[in-house]
Amino acid sequence: MKKLILIFALLISATAFSENVKDKNEKESTTQITGKITDRLTGENLAGVKVELPGTNITTYTDFEGVFILKVPSQNLNNEINISYISYESTHMSLKNFSGDFNEIKMLPVSR
Secondary structure (H helix, E strand, O other): OHHHHHHHHHHHHHHHHHHHHHHHHHHHOEEEEEEEEEEOOOOOEOOOOEEEOOOOOOEEEOOOOOEEEEEEEHHHOOOEEEEEOOOEOOEEEEOOOOOOOEEEEEEOEOOO
16 A cells, blocks of 8 residues: 555656646747737727737737737747737737837727
8 A cells, every 4th residue: 555655646746747847848938928009099008909829829818908928939939920909900010030028019990
C-alpha cells in the first residue's frame, strides 16, 4: 500500500512539473500586444471590438475602456492583427518591427 501511495505521489509531482515547464515555455514564446481602440470621429472608447490573429484561434475583445491585450506567439510576429466591430470599417495592423504598445487605434464608422 505504501508503494502504491508513493508511486501515486510521484506521478502527481511529475505531472505538475511538466505542466509548470509547459506554462513557462508558453510565456517565453509569446509577446503581449496591447492597445486602445476609439471612434475616429468622436474619440469615444469602443468596447467589444474583436482583435484577432488571422489563421489562428487567438482572439480577444476590448474592455469597456477600449483596451485589449493579445498574446501572440513569437513565430507570428511577422503577421498582422485584424480589428473588426459592427458598423465600423475593419482595420489591419502589421506586427512587423512592432515595439511597444499600440497607443490608440482609431476606427472609422461605416458611412451611411
